[in-house]
Amino acid sequence: MTTLKRVDVHVEGIVQGVGFRPFVYSLANRLGLAGRVHNDVNGVHIEIEGAHAGVEAFLTALERDAPALSAIERVTVVSGEPAGHHGFTIATSDPGGPRRALVPADTATCDDCLRELADPADRRHRHPFINCTNCGPRLTIVRGVPYDRHLTTMAPFGLCPDCAREYHDPGDRRYHAQPTCCPACGPRLVLRDARGTELCGDPIACAATLLRAGRVVAVKGLGGYHLAVTASDERAAATLRGRKHREEKPFAVMAADLAQARRLADIDDTAAALLTGRARPIVLLPRRDGPLPVASSVAPGSRLLGLMLPYTALHHLLLAEVAEPIVLTSGNVSDEPIAHEDGDALTRLSGIADAFLTHDRAIHLRADDSVVRPLPGGITVLRRARGYAPEPLALRRPVPRPVLACGAQLDNTFCLAYGRRAFVSQHIGDLGNHDTLRSFVEGIDHYCHLLDLRPEIVAHDPHPGHPATRHALEIAGVDHVAVQHHHAHIASCLADNGDPGPVIGVAFDGLGHGPDGTLWGGEFLRADLTGYERLAHLAPVPMPGGAAAVRQPWRMTAAYLRDDHPGLDVAARNAAHWAAALTAAHAPLTSSAARLFDAVAALLGIRDTITYDGQAALELEQRADPAETGAYPAALTTTGGPLVVEGGDLVRAAAADLAAGTDPAVIAGRFHNGVAAAITRTCVEVRHDTGLTAVALSGGLFHNALLLDRTVQRLRAAGFRVLTHVRVPPGDGGISLGQAAVAAALDGR
Numbered sequence: 220m221t222t223l224k225r226v227d228v229h230v231e232g233i234v235q236g237v238g239f240r241p242f243v244y245s246l247a248n249r250l251g252l253a254g255r256v257h258n259d260v261n262g263v264h265i266e267i268e269g270a271h272a273g274v275e276a277f278l279t280a281l282e283r284d285a286p287a288l289s290a291i292e293r294v295t296v297v298s299g300e301p302a303g304h305h306g307f308t309i310a311t312s313d314p315g316g317p318r319r320a321l322v323p324a325d326t327a328t329c330d331d332c333l334r335e336l337a338d339p340a341d342r343r344h345r346h347p348f349i350n351c352t353n354c355g356p357r358l359t360i361v362r363g364v365p366y367d368r369h370l371t372t373m374a375p376f377g378l379c380p381d382c383a384r385e386y387h388d389p390g391d392r393r394y395h396a397q398p399t400c401c402p403a404c405g406p407r408l409v410l411r412d413a414r415g416t417e418l419c420g421d422p423i424a425c426a427a428t429l430l431r432a433g434r435v436v437a438v439k440g441l442g443g444y445h446l447a448v449t450a451s452d453e454r455a456a457a458t459l460r461g462r463k464h465r466e467e468k469p470f471a472v473m474a475a476d477l478a479q480a481r482r483l484a485d486i487d488d489t490a491a492a493l494l495t496g497r498a499r500p501i502v503l504l505p506r507r508d509g510p511l512p513v514a515s516s517v518a519p520g521s522r523l524l525g526l527m528l529p530y531t532a533l534h535h536l537l538l539a540e541v542a543e544p545i546v547l548t549s550g551n552v553s554d555e556p557i558a559h560e561d562g563d564a565l566t567r568l569s570g571i572a573d574a575f576l577t578h579d580r581a582i583h584l585r586a587d588d589s590v591v592r593p594l595p596g597g598i599t600v601l602r603r604a605r606g607y608a609p610e611p612l613a614l615r616r617p618v619p620r621p622v623l624a625c626g627a628q629l630d631n632t633f634c635l636a637y638g639r640r641a642f643v644s645q646h647i648g649d650l651g652n653h654d655t656l657r658s659f660v661e662g663i664d665h666y667c668h669l670l671d672l673r674p675e676i677v678a679h680d681p682h683p684g685h686p687a688t689r690h691a692l693e694i695a696g697v698d699h700v701a702v703q704h705h706h707a708h709i710a711s712c713l714a715d716n717g718d719p720g721p722v723i724g725v726a727f728d729g730l731g732h733g734p735d736g737t738l739w740g741g742e743f744l745r746a747d748l749t750g751y752e753r754l755a756h757l758a759p760v761p762m763p764g765g766a767a768a769v770r771q772p773w774r775m776t777a778a779y780l781r782d783d784h785p786g787l788d789v790a791a792r793n794a795a796h797w798a799a800a801l802t803a804a805h806a807p808l809t810s811s812a813a814r815l816f817d818a819v820a821a822l823l824g825i826r827d828t829i830t831y832d833g834q835a836a837l838e839l840e841q842r843a844d845p846a847e848t849g850a851y852p853a854a855l856t857t858t859g860g861p862l863v864v865e866g867g868d869l870v871r872a873a874a875a876d877l878a879a880g881t882d883p884a885v886i887a888g889r890f891h892n893g894v895a896a897a898i899t900r901t902c903v904e905v906r907h908d909t910g911l912t913a914v915a916l917s918g919g920l921f922h923n924a925l926l927l928d929r930t931v932q933r934l935r936a937a938g939f940r941v942l943t944h945v946r947v948p949p950g951d952g953g954i955s956l957g958q959a960a961v962a963a964a965l966d967g968r
């Protein structure tokens with residue numbers, strides 16, 4: 220005799236707009252089960268009944284085989300009495316209550332769609348806008364909630380009868396695929412010249428011809444416009460740099476597929492998974508020399524190449540037509556935000572691009588490409604944007620009242636947190652730029668609307684001059700919480716790892732205001748989410764000229780070495796200003812680790828002045844010999860307060876080696892190892908005093924893979940449990956998560 224079983228299943232997470240109900244429908248039908256499924260306010264609800272074994276098989280497959288874009292956070296199963304359902308149905312959604320269904324991230328074209336794209340017999344053969352429930356644009360086209368076609372930028376495109384039939388068929392891959400379309404009803408691709416006049420012929424073929432002829436083509440992507448040239452063409456790459464006013468910051472390259480990418484860079488399994496994954500970030504990889512040439516202007520002075528694979532059908536078609544890798548860099552001038560509105564793009568990029576490959580589906584939300592870097596045993600997310608945002612990060616403890624965290628000044632993101640979820644926005648950028656600031660303010664409103672959320676607590680940096688702080692303080696009727704910059708870094712690492720602390724937090728960073736009025740950035744904090752204490756720091760040095768020292772790293776060499784520079788080139792090169800730097804009236808004190816790296820980079824002749832943020836430290840890492848095992852020593856001193864790490868010892872040791880004729884690559888290696896050793900020794904001292912045995916590493920300096928790897932190795936060898944970033948950047952892009960975590964922890968106390 221068969222025993223009938225009935226269960227009610229509630230599934231929470233990213234389960235709406237990702238094909239979850241059709242998946243449940245076909246699973247139930249395959250297993251011969253009866254019941255129904257519907258969306259409700261915070262997930263999917265399933266009633267299922269049938270043979271005992273069938274129901275058990277259903278519950279197993281529900282999580283194991285869930286649709287590609289879903290992310291199940293929790294499944295609740297309650298047994299009940301069989302209701303005598305006949306067959307399985309998809310019920311209409313529950314329209315009541317707050318709408319907290321989550322908008323998915325933009326997703327690379329899936330294999331099923333790629334097969335159709337390549338099939339001459341398919342009605343979507345070579346259709347640049349092909350997508351389905353498992354792939355396509357999401358966050359960047361959503362205007363409002365619920366996530367439904369009429370509230371996306373696909374609203375103007377009425378479904379043709381064929382597309383409508385698929386859209387309404389629960390057995391079809393395009394059931395309720397909101398952006399679905401075909402050549403008969405979808406957006407139209409056009410190629411325009413720099414004045415906006417439409418060019419005739421096949422837009423993709425003509426764009427490819429222009430690229431192969433060395434022209435710059437603006438290409439409308441998912442989150443904004445890119446600028447493209449062929450990657451092998453030095454003249455074209457140099458032209459693009461000149462027109463964009465981007466002197467040295469590396470360009471990213473898009474390859475047609477993994478096989479082509481392998482001819483440009485060394486790609487291990489981790490890197491291959493990142494490149495082919497549905498988020499499709501730019502992946503920083505060790506470049507290969509030889510098989511496929513890349514123009515020297517693409518990534519000057521770097522052993523790495525930022526590589527990505529096509530993530531829209533348009534990219535796939537274009538790359539196939541060009542038949543070689545292309546540079547694909549953000550469509551902007553210098554440090555402006557990436558252009559995403561058609562009129563604005565034509566205005567701002569007309570002096571840069573010779574042609575525009577564009578279309579009439581609007582981009583509602585600007586989103587840059589994400590950037591990740593594989594590391595031994597993990598990855599570092601350097602920029603979290605398209606493909607990742609707005610996926611929520613699960614929190615260890617529920618947030619009592621909704622929190623908005625306004626983030627940092629540079630590399631801004633903001634964060635909204637409620638329940639057990641934190642939503643970190645896509646990378647917004649430098650709030651010193653007016654357009655970026657507008658994106659920040661509008662972005663917060665948009666996310667609040669999408670999440671149906673009114674923040675009751677607003678967290679922000681304490682510095683009153685930051686635009687993010689000013690915006691935070693203008694929000695009335697909420698509780699404000701100021702979170703110190705480096706505490707926010709460590710809290711971010713704790714939240715990223717679901718760890719409550721306390722830990723020894725090592726925040727190695729650029730500049731952040733300390734409560735003592737100096738600029739911090741080489742800090743050892745005893746920290747948990749509710750507070751911190753400064754236990755140790757790099758010895759403060761003057762920053763001759765203040766901000767001028769950030770742009771001119773040689774000033775930091777002068778600050779560290781002063782008059783002790785026996786025959787060093789860096790002093791000779793800057794002799795005219797060296798003495799003035801030492802007596803500069805404006806020379807704020809800083810314990811910043813970034814400035815220590817700057818000093819050594821300039822000392823080694825790598826960089827006296829920089830053209831983009833963090834350039835000197837980045838190039839110092841590139842120069843270092845990874846095989847070098849020597850390490851410069853740094854003294855630890857104390858006068859009763861926090862321990863002081865004498866960073867100047869490292870600079871002087873490097874200067875002595877240089878004067879003795881040692882290879883700069885060896886010196887750079889010994890310096891990195893010396894910093895890792897100094898961090899470890901300081902943590903051992905702190906452990907002795909506090910009993911803390913876990914270390915959290917955060918701050919922009921840990922974008923440096925060599926420093927991160929060496930530090931983790933030494934700390935582990937010394938018996939520490941080490942927390943590093945996993946889901947958000949170690950740099951200022953992760954600050955908003957830390958601010959939110961601190962504000963929530965203080966609220967829950």
Ligand SMILES: [Zn+2]
Nearest residue numbers: 329332351354
């Ligand atoms: Zn698809």
Ligand SMILES: [Zn+2]
Nearest residue numbers: 379382401404
């Ligand atoms: Zn259609």
